[in-house]
Amino acid sequence: AVSSFLLGAAASMHALQGIAPLWLPGIVGNSLILIGRACTVASLSQLDRHRVPGRLLSALCVAFIAGVAVTLFMWPSYPARSLVMVAGMSTFAGWAAMSLFVSAPLSISRTMTLVGFTGIALANLSRLWAHAQQIDAGISVNLDSPAIAVYIGVLVIFDVVCNVGFVLIITDRMHEWVLQLARTDHLTGALSRGALY
Numbered sequence: 001a002v003s004s005f006l007l008g009a010a011a012s013m014h015a016l017q018g019i020a021p022l023w024l025p026g027i028v029g030n031s032l033i034l035i036g037r038a039c040t041v042a043s044l045s046q047l048d049r050h051r052v053p054g055r056l057l058s059a060l061c062v063a064f065i066a067g068v069a070v071t072l073f074m075w076p077s078y079p080a081r082s083l084v085m086v087a088g089m090s091t092f093a094g095w096a097a098m099s100l101f102v103s104a105p106l107s108i109s110r111t112m113t114l115v116g117f118t119g120i121a122l123a124n125l126s127r128l129w130a131h132a133q134q135i136d137a138g139i140s141v142n143l144d145s146p147a148i149a150v151y152i153g154v155l156v157i158f159d160v161v162c163n164v165g166f167v168l169i170i171t172d173r174m175h176e177w178v179l180q181l182a183r184t185d186h187l188t189g190a191l192s193r194g195a196l197y
Contacts (some may be wrong), residue, residue, distance in 0.1 A: 002043075003036040003039040006036030007036045010029045011029075013028050013032065014029045023072065026072045030081075031068070032193075034061050034085075034088050037092035038060065038061050038092055042057060042165075044099045044103075047160070047173070048099070050099075059193070060197065067084035068084050086128045087128060089124045090124035091179055093117045093121035094119035095112055100117065107169075107172060109172050110169060112161060112164065112168060113169060114165075115161060116158045116162030117158075117162055118167055119157075119158035120158045123158065127151050127153075167185045183195035
């Protein structure tokens, strides 16, 4: 939920581009995206009852946000800033997909979420490759190009798939919890009569 709210707030910041000062969508908006993606990885670790790698996630967020700040203020370059952001988003999405794949057996809900994160990671990697090609060729990035619109549309679709998958994972977890309550005695933990039958 925190991740979704942060990504929504980031979208609001990016909607102010051209109206608000450049640092607002550039630093605050991009920082919210990166922190939101890190929260997703942390929530998957919590969901699978693993220790949350908070220091590593924080260090990665700080590194990517510093990269965005450098490409905004010290060395102003939209393609370089975009490369930093796309690298950060693909890192967190790939991490989320790997943690889903290796942590527990794949159910329908986990597979759906895995497909969503894999799609986000691949879309970001393809954007990273396209940006690198444009920088090598000396071509300026056109923000109004159809390729950017397709890229953002693909990210939104895969984000929706991830969110639906998360809801299904949580529903599965609640179903397991209710079954455990029905099958065991709360005080002793012994199987109930129905569970023995």
